[in-house]
Amino acid sequence: MIELVLAVPALSLLISLVTDVVYMSYVQLAASIFVFIAVIQSVMGLKSDKIFLGGYFFLDHLNAVILFTVSLLELFIAFYSFGYIRTEIKHGLSKRKFKFYYFWKNLFVLSMMVSILANNLGIFWIGIEGTTLATALLVSFNRTKEAYEATWKYVMMCSVGIALGLFAIVILYFTTSSAYGQSIKALSFLEIVKIGGSLDRNFVLLSFILALTGFGTKVGLAPMHNWLPDAHSQAPSPISALLSGVLLNTALLGILRFYQIAVSSGISYARYFFIGFGFLTIVVSAVSIFSQKDYKRLFAYSSMENMGLITLGFGTGGVAVLGSILQILFHALNKGAIFLSSGNVLAVTHERKIKKLKNLSGIMPVTAFMLLLGTIGITGTPPFSMFLSELFIMIGLFSFNPVFAFVVLFFLVLVFAGLLSKILSMYGNAQDEKKHAMESSLHPFLIYIPAALILVSVALLFYIPNPLLVLIKSAVAELGGGIA
Amino acid sequence: MVRLAELFSVLILISAVLNAGSPFIKFGIKLYSFQSLMLALYTLMVALYSNTSALYLSFLFIILFKVVIIPYFLFNTLKRVEIKREIDLALGIPESVLFAGSLTLLSNIIAERVIKTTVTFGSLIFTISLATFLIGAMLMITRKTLFSQIIGFLTIDNAIFLAGNSFTHGMPLLVEFGVLFDLLAAVLILSLIIIHIKKSSLKTGLRS
Structure with a gap:
């Protein structure tokens, strides 16, 4: 069953080459629903690690959580894209421009799935680089000067x-090949963890640091984050949602794998690197948020802040690990809602600057409301599920070091203030009251999908289905965290 | 045979240093092609030395991808955007050569600290690989032309291949093929973007 998760995107990638984009959007709906069901089938009730396709791929609790997150968000994105394409074509964009949209999107999802499920670290690497290349031409989708520059920065x-x-992988392979010889086994994650204790610690530490800085670039950790706001703000909105919501987590999974290897070989202080990078990321994004003029860039910085918090949580250990894993799921949903509704704003007003937008709730009442709810949610305010995950992370941090926790809390409050003050300024009344509802030109899917995401996000605060809860708890146990 | 392998690896470093010392882009691409050829020959030497069949295939892949296809595409792109030499150097030519030299020295110091176990061809290869890596990074930082940045990136990639092929008798073939294919795709996409940037505007901060 799990093989279908890879096969279906590959198949729809091929189909997209020969069909018209309008028909393809129906195929995509079916494919995404199918993938989601396949993921649910194989993920829920997972007892132990499941190896498939000749040992190149495997499914354990940790990547099962991320796989579930990806397929869930992808399902919503498929519906949104369905409406997005119809709306843009109605607004006068030519069909030809969308010709390769589904091709690249499916390639993107496929390579993401490949790297999530990869057991072999080399395969993981190929998948991650594949995601960069597949999204490159999606980031430059608008074909403006800014879009091309963002793409250049992103790819480079x-x-x-x-x-x-x-x-990092080469160095690790050098170390492990002393145990397994020159075989494919020496790159297999499960096999490496088994013999962790006998590896040369210097080399394992070196490879962990290289992996952290290398894949950390893709996660958007602080000193290497420059590309992130540009790329995420230039891409079409459904793609932005996927980039921010799940791609960052996929890259983080790679770092976590190296972390698990480092821990298995007895390097217990590896987690302090997580704390350092995570904290720096939060600080940089909190400070940068105040000087943003573009609302999509603003949300890109918010993604950075959340990735920093997740990394920090993994480093803190204990109950914070639970918070981080929950945060991965909740952040994906919430950020999806935000990027999709800000995509609606962009589609109607064609305006990226915060200052030029006034009276948003008059122009498009539903979308404006969803955008506001999403923004409140992303900062971790109670009726939304991210409150739960951030609460767990903060509890973990306070038991780790109260002074440090207060500092982190301060920066989180800064983010809250920055985001809300910027977003709320778009809701002020304009002098010339244009009251005509421009929202009606949008396809109904565009309006209701963000609302559905918000609804799911609220629902998850009060009720997490039991199989999912079991899965998350096992993933936490896998990373050595636990409920104190 | 070991001597010959060392000669090839030293030539890799020399071509990287030469690249730091030349502002001409066409020459840079030629140098990259030469460097990849040296990398391929080095791989062949390791293959003969250790008698690993996977490395022979790796030799062929490197020749095909790095010596022929990638430089061909780069030349094609260069022809379309019509640019001859680096205009905007953040670091002058003599300084960058000097800097490249000191980076090599630094790598030697690091390599002597790190390498205690026996590697196929000793710590020399590690020094060279690290130095080439750093020089590639330096090229990317100090040059503003998009082409030079691609060449810097490709140099970094060659350095990693050198490390991979000498430390470990080659990565598994499937992985190596995937890596090369991704590299080719990256170069294609980057050249596409260069052409578009050139087309869409003639006065950007970035120069094609």
Whole structure:
């Protein structure tokens, strides 16, 4: 069953080459629903690690959570894209421009799935680099000067970062090949963890640091984050949602794998690197949010802040690990809602600047409301599920070091203030009251999908289905965290 | 045979240093092609030395991808955007050569600290690989032309291949093929973007 998760995107990738984009959107709906069901089938009730396709791929609790997150968000994105394409074509964009949209999107999802499920670290690397290349031409979708520059920065920085990751894999392979010889086994994650204790610690630490900085570029950790706001704000909105919501987590999974290897070989202080990078990321994004003029860039910085918090949580250990894993799922949903509704704003007003937008709730009442709810949700305010995950992370941090926790809390409050003050300024009344509802020109899917995401996000605060809860708890146990 | 392998690896470093010392882009691409050829020959030497069949295939892949296809595409792109030499150097030519030299020295110091176990061809290869890596990074930082950045990136990649092929007798073939294919795709996409940037605007901060 799990093989279908890889096969279906590959198949729809091929179909997209020969069909018209309008028909393809129906195929995509079916494919995404199918993938989601396949993921549910294989993920829920997972007892132990499941190896498939000749040992190149495997499913354990940790990547099962991320796989579930990806397929869930992808399902919503498929519906949104369905409406997005119809709306843009109605607004006068030519069909030809969308010709390769589904091709690249499916390639993107496929390579993401490949790297999530990869057991072999080399395969993981190929998948991650594949995501960069598949999304490159999606980022430059608008064909403006800014879009091309963003793409250039994105491909260049991520390729070099991922090249560092390759260096990490080479060094690790050198270490493990002393145990397994020159075979494919020496790159297999499950096999490496088994013999962790007998590996040369210097080399394992070196490879962990290289992987952290290399794949950290793709996660958007602080000193290597420059490409992120540009790329995420230039891409079409459904793609932005996927980039921010799940791609960052996929790259983080790679770092976590190296972390698990480092821990298995007895390097217990590896987690302090997580704390350092995570904290720096939060600080940089909190400070940068105040100087943003473009609302999509603003949300890109918010993604950075959340990735920093997730990394920090993994480093803190204990109950914070639970918070981080929950945050991965909740952030994906919430950020999806935000990027999709801000995509609606962009589609109607064609305006990226915060200052030029006034009276948003008059122009498009539903979308404006969803955008506001999403923004409140992303900062971790109670009726939304991210409150739960951030609460767990903060509890973990307070038991780790109260002073440090207060500092982190301060920066989180800064993010809250920055985001809300910027977003709320778009809701002020304009002098000339244009009251006609422009929202009606949008396809109904565009309006209701963000609302559905918000609804799911609220629902998950009060009720997490039991199989999912079991899965998350096992993933936490896998990373050595637990409920204190 | 070991001597010959060392000669090839030293030539890799020399071509990287030469690249730091030349502002001409066409020459840079030729140098990259030469460097990849040296990398391929080095791989062949390791293959003969250790008698690993996977490395022979790796030799062929490197020749095909890095020596022929990628430089061909780069030349094609260069022809379409019509640019001859680096205009905007953040670091002058003599300084960058000097800097490249000191990076090599630094790598030697690091390599002597790190390498205690026996590697196929000793710590020399590690020094060279690290130095080439750093020089590639330096090229990317100090040059503003998009082409030079691609060449810097490709140099970094060659350095990693050198490390991979000498430390470990080659990565598994499937992985190596995937890596090369991804590299080719990256170069294609980057050249596409260069052409578009050139087309869409003539006065950007970035120069094609």
